Amino acid sequence: MNSLIDRRxxxxxxxxxxxxxxxRRYKDQIRKAVRNLVNERPIxxxxxxxxxxxxxxxxxxPTLHHGAGGDREIVHPGNREFQxxxxxxxxxxxxxxxxxxxxxxxxxxDQFTFTLSRAEFLDLxxxxxxxxxxxxxxxxxxxxxxMQRAGYTTSGPPSQLSVRRTLQTSLLRRIALGSxxxxxxxxxxxxxxxxxxxxxPATELAALREQVEDCERRxxxxxxxxxxxxxxxxxxxxxxxxxxxxxxxxxxxxxxxDENKKDLAKRFFTLLYLFLTRNYEHVELVFIxxxxxxxxxxxxxxxxxxxSGGTVVLSALxxxxxxxxxxxxxxxxxxxxxxxxxxxxxGADAGKSARFxxxxxxxxxxxxxxxxxxxxxxxRRSSLWAEYERETAAHFAMRRVRERGEIYPVFHELFKKxxx
Amino acid sequence: xxxxxxxxxxxxxxxxSGGEWTFELLQRYxxxxxxxxxxxxxxxxxxxxxVITSEQxxxxxxxxxxxxxxxxxxxxxxxxxxxxxxxxxxxxxxxxIVINSNPCxxxxxxxxxxxxxxxxxxxxxxxxxxxxxxxxxxxQWTDAEGVLDYLVFxxxxxxxxxxxxxxxxxxxILDSCHALMSHGIDRYPRPQRITPxxxxxxxxxxxxxxxxxxxxxxxxxxxxxxxGEETRDRREQVFPPEPEENILYFIEKHSPRLAPxxxxxxxxxxxxxxYFYPQTQTKVMNEGWATFWHYTILNRxxxxxxxxxxxxxxxxxxxxxxxxxxxxDHPAYRGINPYALGFAMMQDIRRICENPTEEDEAWFPEIxxxxxxxxxxxxxxxxxxxxFIAQYLSPRLIREFRFFAVADHENExxxxxxxxxxxxxxxxxxSLLANQYNRDALTPDIQVWRYFRDSDRSLVLRHQQxxxxxxxxxxxxxxxxxxxxxxxxxxxLEEVNEDGRVTAARELRP
Numbered sequence: 021m022n023s024l025i026d027r028r029x030x031x032x033x034x035x036x037x038x039x040x041x042x043x044r045r046y047k048d049q050i051r052k053a054v055r056n057l058v059n060e061r062p063i064x065x066x067x068x069x070x071x072x073x074x075x076x077x078x079x080x081x082p083t084l085h086h087g088a089g090g091d092r093e094i095v096h097p098g099n100r101e102f103q104x105x106x107x108x109x110x111x112x113x114x115x116x117x118x119x120x121x122x123x124x125x126x127x128x129x130d131q132f133t134f135t136l137s138r139a140e141f142l143d144l145x146x147x148x149x150x151x152x153x154x155x156x157x158x159x160x161x162x163x164x165x166x167m168q169r170a171g172y173t174t175s176g177p178p179s180q181l182s183v184r185r186t187l188q189t190s191l192l193r194r195i196a197l198g199s200x201x202x203x204x205x206x207x208x209x210x211x212x213x214x215x216x217x218x219x220x221p222a223t224e225l226a227a228l229r230e231q232v233e234d235c236e237r238r239x240x241x242x243x244x245x246x247x248x249x250x251x252x253x254x255x256x257x258x259x260x261x262x263x264x265x266x267x268x269x270x271x272x273x274x275x276x277x278d279e280n281k282k283d284l285a286k287r288f289f290t291l292l293y294l295f296l297t298r299n300y301e302h303v304e305l306v307f308i309x310x311x312x313x314x315x316x317x318x319x320x321x322x323x324x325x326x327x328s329g330g331t332v333v334l335s336a337l338x339x340x341x342x343x344x345x346x347x348x349x350x351x352x353x354x355x356x357x358x359x360x361x362x363x364x365x366x367g368a369d370a371g372k373s374a375r376f377x378x379x380x381x382x383x384x385x386x387x388x389x390x391x392x393x394x395x396x397x398x399x400r401r402s403s404l405w406a407e408y409e410r411e412t413a414a415h416f417a418m419r420r421v422r423e424r425g426e427i428y429p430v431f432h433e434l435f436k437k438x439x440x
Numbered sequence: 441x442x443x444x445x446x447x448x449x450x451x452x453x454x455x456x457s458g459g460e461w462t463f464e465l466l467q468r469y470x471x472x473x474x475x476x477x478x479x480x481x482x483x484x485x486x487x488x489x490x491v492i493t494s495e496q497x498x499x500x501x502x503x504x505x506x507x508x509x510x511x512x513x514x515x516x517x518x519x520x521x522x523x524x525x526x527x528x529x530x531x532x533x534x535x536x537i538v539i540n541s542n543p544c545x546x547x548x549x550x551x552x553x554x555x556x557x558x559x560x561x562x563x564x565x566x567x568x569x570x571x572x573x574x575x576x577x578x579x580q581w582t583d584a585e586g587v588l589d590y591l592v593f594x595x596x597x598x599x600x601x602x603x604x605x606x607x608x609x610x611x612x613i614l615d616s617c618h619a620l621m622s623h624g625i626d627r628y629p630r631p632q633r634i635t636p637x638x639x640x641x642x643x644x645x646x647x648x649x650x651x652x653x654x655x656x657x658x659x660x661x662x663x664x665x666x667x668g669e670e671t672r673d674r675r676e677q678v679f680p681p682e683p684e685e686n687i688l689y690f691i692e693k694h695s696p697r698l699a700p701x702x703x704x705x706x707x708x709x710x711x712x713x714x715y716f717y718p719q720t721q722t723k724v725m726n727e728g729w730a731t732f733w734h735y736t737i738l739n740r741x742x743x744x745x746x747x748x749x750x751x752x753x754x755x756x757x758x759x760x761x762x763x764x765x766x767x768x769d770h771p772a773y774r775g776i777n778p779y780a781l782g783f784a785m786m787q788d789i790r791r792i793c794e795n796p797t798e799e800d801e802a803w804f805p806e807i808x809x810x811x812x813x814x815x816x817x818x819x820x821x822x823x824x825x826x827x828f829i830a831q832y833l834s835p836r837l838i839r840e841f842r843f844f845a846v847a848d849h850e851n852e853x854x855x856x857x858x859x860x861x862x863x864x865x866x867x868x869x870x871s872l873l874a875n876q877y878n879r880d881a882l883t884p885d886i887q888v889w890r891y892f893r894d895s896d897r898s899l900v901l902r903h904q905q906x907x908x909x910x911x912x913x914x915x916x917x918x919x920x921x922x923x924x925x926x927x928x929x930x931x932x933l934e935e936v937n938e939d940g941r942v943t944a945a946r947e948l949r950p
Contacts (some may be wrong), residue, residue, distance in 0.1 A: 021544070022470050022487040022565060024463060025498065028550055034499040035519040042516030045611070081514055083621050084884055090909030091849040093858050095873040097776060098767020099844035104865060107854040108846070134520040326496035 043140065049074050054141060060101040070141060074132045127155065167255045176252025185251035193249060197242045205235035265300040265354040265386075267293055268340050271322065272361040273309045274331045281393040284421055285360035286323050288391050292358050306343060310336035316343065331364050333404060341380050350384040357381065357388040363402025374407035382413050390418040454748040459553035466491075466548075469558045470565070476740045477566040482733065482814060483556035485573050486543040487565035495894065497549050498523050500537050507539060508591040510708070512614055538564040540572040540719075542584040555754040558747070562737040567730025574821045575725070577718035580629060587715060593683050594708045613702050616922035617688060617709035622883050624688030625709040625717050683887040683902070687923075688713070690888045696897050697928025706926070721879050724825045728782015732790075732816075735759060735783070765841065776876075781841070785828070788837050789816055799835060830874035835866045845872045850908060884911055889934070898930035899923075905937050917946065924948040 043050060102108075172185055212228040269289045271282070275290055296303045306323035311321045311329030314336040340357065348355060365373065382388055392405055406416055455472060456465050470489070477484070492500070502519035503509035539545040546564035548557055572578050583590075602610045617624070669837040684690045691698070719726070738755055741747045765770045765780035789807070792800045793815050798810035807815045819832060838861045845868065847860040858872070859865030875881050890900040901923075903911060916933070923931045928950060935944040 022474070022489060024466055024470070025488060027490045027492045027547075030492075030496070034496070035502045035516065037511045038502060038513065038516035039519055040516070041511055041513040041607075041611075042520060044607075045513040080915075081615075082915040082922070084620070084886055084916060084919050085622075086882075086884055086909045087912035087915075089850055090905070091847075091907040092909065093845045093872050094845045095776075095843050095845045095869060095876055096768035097765055097841040097843055098769065098773075099842040099860055100769075101768070102857045102860060104857055104859055104862070106857040108857070110853070112854055116591045131515070134524050212566075386946050415445055420835070435487060435875065440904055 031348055043136075046074060046079060049078060050136070054136070071133055071135050074134075076132045079132055102355045149332045161437045166258055168258050170254045170256045172251045173250070173254040174250065174252070176254070178256070180252040182251045182253050186245070186249050186323065189251060190249040192245060192246050194242055194244070199237055201235055201239045201242075205232065205239065252351060264302045264304070264352065265296050265305060265356060266304045266348045267296055267317050268306045268308060268343075268355070268357045269322065269358040270308050270310070270336045270357065270361075272311075272331055272333070272336075273327050273363070274311045274364065276331075276362050276364055277393075281325060281360075281362060284393045284423075285391070288360060288389075288421070289358055292356065292389065296356060304348075306340075306344075308336050310339075314339040331366065332369055333361065333365050334369055334376055337373055337376050337381060341376075344381075344384060352377070355385040357385050359390045360393060361390075361404060362394060362406045365402070365404040365407075370403040370407040373404065374411060377408070377416075378411050382411070382416060384417065387415045388413075388417075390416075392418070392420045394420055394422055396422045444640045446915060453745070454751070455746050456554055457748050457750065458556070459754075461552070461554040461557050463491075465554060466557060466561070468555075470561055472741060472746050473558065473562050473566060473737055476737045477570075477733075479740070480733075480736070481817070482566050482570040483573055484566060484569040485541075487569055488545045489548060489561065489565060490545060491548050491550055492528075493550050497537070497547065500547055506591060507545060507588070508595050510614075511602075512597045513611065513619060514615075517668075518541075519847075536560040536564045538568045539587075540568075540578060540582055540584055540715075541587045543582075544569040544572060552774065553754065555747075555751045558741075558751075559734050559738060559755055559758065560802070562734035563730045564749070566737065567733035568726060570733075571726050571729045571820060574817070575718070575722060575824075576822055577722060578823055581718050582715055588599060590711065597704060605701065610705065612925065613705045614709065616925045617706050619919045619922040620688050620926075621709060621713045623886055624686060624713040626686050626689070626714065627717075627880075643888075667858070679891050679893055680888060683889055685885075685887045686710075687886065687888060687901070690891075691926050694891055695927055699925065718824075721824045721826070721877075724778040724782040724785075724877065725820065725823065725828050725875070726782070727779045728786045731759075731763060731779050731783040732786035763882065767842070770933055778852075781829075784837055785832055786816065788834055789819060789832055792834065797836075803834060804832075825877035826874050826879075829877060830871060832871065832932075833870045835861075838866055838869055843869050843873065845869055884909075886933070887934070897928075897929060898932060899927050901933045902936050902942075903929070903933060905935060905943075908937070910935070920946060920948045924950040 050072055053074065057070050058071075172182060185416075208228065208231040212225070212232055215225055215228055267289075271277070271285050273282075277285075293303065293305065305319070307317050307319055309317055309322055309327070310332065311327055312332045312335065313329075316339065317325070336359075344350070344355060377388070390408055392402060394402075405418070405420075453929040454873075455468050457772075466489070498519060500507070501522045502515045509515060536549070537547045544565065546560070546569075548560050552560065572582075572584060579583075598610060598614075680690070688706055688710040692703050692710065695703070698706070738747065738752070740750050742749075763777070763780045763783045765777045790812040792804055792808055793812035795809050796804070800808045819828060823831060842861055844860040845865075847856045847858040859868040861869065885904040885906065886901055887904070888899065892898050892900075920931060920933060923933075930947065930949050932945055932947045933940045937943050
């Protein structure tokens with residue numbers, strides 16, 4: 021007798037573990053592919069997951085089998101015009117590959133393509149990174165709290181008194197304490213009524229009345245409302261991490277910032293953005309570019325629109341501060357700043373900028389990173405670097421980047437898992 | 441459920457109409473199909489029909505259809521490949537997967553229509569199932585009763601090892617074993633291990649034999665002392681005394697480096713390879729048999745009036761798609777479709793039995809005109825693809841398929857048509873096609889030749905070439921590394937040509 025079983029409700033992702041194994045095994049290759057993918061995309065679209073190509077060679081499983089060469093005969097169906105003894109050119113590419121393919125052999129694919137989900141994509145990307153202080157400051161000693169109802173307590177401020185609950189308890193208490201007395205009263209009353217009916221002597225009646233009154237007195241002594249009846253609405257403060265973050269991208273676009281330097285900067289901004297999206301539900305981007313004056317622009321203009329002029333770093337910092345004041349109060353936004361520049365600053369600008377940064381911007385931001393993109397052969401310290409270097413706040417970091425390949429290590433270092 | 445009408449009514453009401461299926465309908469179809477299968481005398485294991493979703497089907501695909509498997513990245517790769525192809529619409533999913541176990545487990549996809557479910561039940565639960573139960577290779581090589589238990593054990597063991605020795609260490613060994621899986625198979629059954637009682641019995645018989653043959657006269661015959669010494673020495677030096685073709689077995693038993701748990705892993709992979717051994721050799725027959733039976737059973741249901749014409753049209757459309765054989769120059773050509781060839785051969789055998797032509801009388805005198813049921817049953821039980829084709833492929837089918845053989849010889853600058861579907865060529869085409877399904881011709885003949893136990897512990901394998909066919913150079917180098925990992929000492933693979941001379945060798949020193 022055959023049995024029929026509905027297995028549709030059983031686990032679906034039986035292969036998930038094998039899939040994870042696969043990703044684990046080819047992590048290095050996949051990570052490389054992810055990195056390439058990141059380079060091609062605009063910042064906002066980076067966290068989409070995506071198709072990963074791995075060279076099929078790398079992941080093939082070798083077996084012992086015959087190669088080309090030697091003698092053999094192969095049978096195929098569908099002969100139309102061949103006669104015995106006809107000669108056919110060897111197909112291209114196969115010394116002795118025979119006609120067509122081996123039976124059962126699928127098409128050879130050079131690329132093994134598969135799709136990473138968004139989560140897998142980002143996990144690979146940030147593998148051992150961690151947002152600076154994120155766990156501790158945002159989830160640990162949070163400043164933002166939200167009050168939440170949490171039942172009732174027996175003590176609290178009068179404003180939180182719950183009348184309904186209090187009266188409920190009082191009623192309960194009165195019933196509980198009064199029930200015995202009420203039973204006695206009822207009994208005494210009955211005996212009194214009986215005695216009155218059968219015309220008992222006055223002394224007996226008086227004694228019975230006394231009993232009834234005694235019960236009534238005792239009943240009256242149960243208070244309507246007691247201290248122990250009071251109930252207050254309980255509220256607890258739960259940590260409410262601010263789920264919104266804003267990221268300010270500041271870049272010097274003066275003549276000395278060439279395409280290569282901008283490209284470096286873009287990569288850095290991208291990484292920071294990705295990082296933030298992984299930890300905040302909602303991340304906004306603000307692009308501020310500056311020459312001798314600063315302006316807020318969209319992403320495309322920011323990276324691709326050429327502009328020339330002098331350099332006043334302070335203007336960008338001031339604009340950032342203004343925008344923060346106006347649109348992103350630090351009480352409800354996590355503010356991150358990333359500044360990219362080649363370090364050129366003239367005269368007093370560097371000093372003023374550093375002071376403005378430490379006095380007005382750093383107190384409101386969660387993290388501020390400065391990267392200096394420099395020419396590969398440049399080793400001198402810029403004036404801005406020299407000034408910024410004095411800044412000692414823990415959530416301020418600065419690095420120099422020369423080449424594309426350095427971006428990732430630098431980023432890695434900046435946001436290294438804080439072991440302490 | 442007493443819904444099926446009494447047997448004397450010839451035309452019955454169709455069981456259902458429309459595409460929707462329900463569990464109750466599945467049950468009723470299964471009962472109807474079982475009845476027909478019994479008419480034809482199909483002998484099956486009980487079936488366990490499991491309805492699953494397409495995602496679960498993808499899962500089942502990844503592990504070669506096994507319901508339980510140990511975790512390994514290669515299954516993940518397979519899963520990703522199938523999933524990708526399925527999601528993008530390059531490939532549909534199989535309607536069913538059936539597992540050779542007792543009870544025989546068949547997976548039905550919930551997306552199938554009622555007609556498809558009925559087809560699948562007939563195909564898997566009666567076709568494949570009876571093949572598993574009847575065919576000699578399956579009877580000999582797989583233990584349908586125990587396979588699920590073994591899979592559970594294997595999975596648990598691998599997981600335990602991973603916990604104890606780490607995932608990478610386990611993965612390493614499994615990778616290496618997978619590379620050698622095709623050479624981890626016993627092609628000939630080993631004698632059953634004897635029980636102590638049997639051993640005792642044998643000893644007694646030996647002694648008895650000695651006693652009967654005892655003759656004091658032998659003592660006086662002089663023995664060539666020297667000669668005896670020499671052979672004993674040689675025997676000790678040469679190990680293994682006979683070449684061993686099951687490389688994984690040899691590694692499991694003799695590898696100087698492997699820890700006991702690693703040996704057990706080798707054994708698990710070897711057992712799995714052995715489990716699949718009959719399947720690879722009976723693809724054409726197995727699919728042909730199952731396809732033949734779903735076709736025959738469903739037609740019988742239609743004759744009885746249990747299914748309506750709409751059902752039959754849907755069934756026939758799917759059936760035709762399954763047995764399509766594109767010609768060699770068609771873009772969709774992927775070699776010979778085992779369903780097409782197998783189904784055509786089964787149908788052809790039935791035809792030869794029922795309406796033999798003159799040609800059939802000449803070619804198949806022993807089956808022409810015999811009972812088709814018993815002839816097919818005999819064929820199913822006693823053949824594998826190679827011998828089945830060699831025995832039963834008729835000239836008529838060779839003409840229908842327009843088979844032709846291409847000769848690809850190393851020393852010729854061009855390919856030659858060896859033979860085609862004409863009087864001269866039938867036998868040649870048939871034997872070549874049969875050989876195309878001969879596993880021994882497809883898998884290179886590589887055997888363990890020497891194990892120098894007492895010197896450097898190196899292992900020597902020999903590849904006996906047939907018709908000068910070399911091994912695939914890159915892949916073989918890769919497999920050598922895996923061999924080296926399992927063996928732990930020097931490994932040498934020698935190429936031996938048909939004259940028995942070693943022509944080339946590759947060596948690996950870990």
